[in-house]
Amino acid sequence: MEQGNLFVISAPSGAGKTTLCRRLLEQISGISFSISYTTRNPRQGEFDGVDYHFVSRDRFEEMVSTNSFLEWARVYDNFYGTRKSEVLSRLELGEDVLLDIDVQGASQVRRLFPEAILIFLLPPSWSLLEDRLRGRGTEDSSRLKLRMANAKSELEAVHKYDFAVINDDLSRATEDLKSIVIAQRCRTPRTLARQGLVQDLKSS
């Protein structure tokens, strides 16, 4: 059986990644999120084991020291990480896995998994990104500035990604993302693994 594909999606905050990923998973089967580990506190409406595995700083550091993470990163004052065993076991079952991680994490994944497919989600414009970050309303002014500066530097990373999707229209962007996933499933080795056709033809 052919392995599943590992997709990584990154975006500056405010680019609409969460909504888009949710849409993708509603419209397509055989792909699921790997749930990240984080030391940050849950936001309202977030649940442990659903949105993140929320863990203490001590627990996180223990996992780092036992080499349990496929990638991990510090973002502002918090740590985020993807557990290796969770991802690998699903890929081996032929399922696709989606990682929603930042550009630091994505480059760690690329090093360990050169065959990972990296997708960057772009906001349609800079001013819209600023509006969206402001609109979230959870940021005070200095924090907003920090996020904007960070978004700008994250955008430079787009050139390291295989695909770039512009989130100017939710339906179109969802369609783009879906197409990227479906197309990868049509790569020759994966199609041939799915079907015993070529063997069948050879022996006929």
Next chain:
Amino acid sequence: MEQGNLFVISAPSGAGKTTLCRRLLEQISGISFSISYTTRNPRQGEFDGVDYHFVSRDRFEEMVSTNSFLEWARVYDNFYGTRKSEVLSRLELGEDVLLDIDVQGASQVRRLFPEAILIFLLPPSWSLLEDRLRGRGTEDSSRLKLRMANAKSELEAVHKYDFAVINDDLSRATEDLKSIVIAQRCRTPRTLARQGLVQDLKSS
């Protein structure tokens, strides 16, 4: 402006390529066939300049000698070729071009255009392929055998193709093909060329 993508689709006869390509072009814009040149006679319902450019053997050989073809091949007693200038001018306008050519032609294209995207269409099973070839009713028995042997050897070429699509269900196969085309348009350099976004962000 970023160049369009060059897609090549090949299939053993009877795999349902013609119907599938027609569906694709109905459902998606910005991509069109390059019309091949051929020395074979038109079949019923085929028109010059629509299905093929039908030319004499002398004219075809003249075009070969002036290096006018991106690829050309002899299939049975007939010659088929793709005119270079027709393809290149459309790619330069940022349009995608689809070539419906056999495995010999595809490998010539790959040599000249390493960035061409090669798609192989597979019949769902060998027995179904035989049924379809028989059902066409245009082949006598020895010709059918020749076509079957040829189909078998063509199938070996699938490993040289980037993508393989199984035509077991017309809607799903169309969806697969469409996804391959859309996904290629989401490759990072092409997305960035389409949008001046990154420049816009840098200068903001």
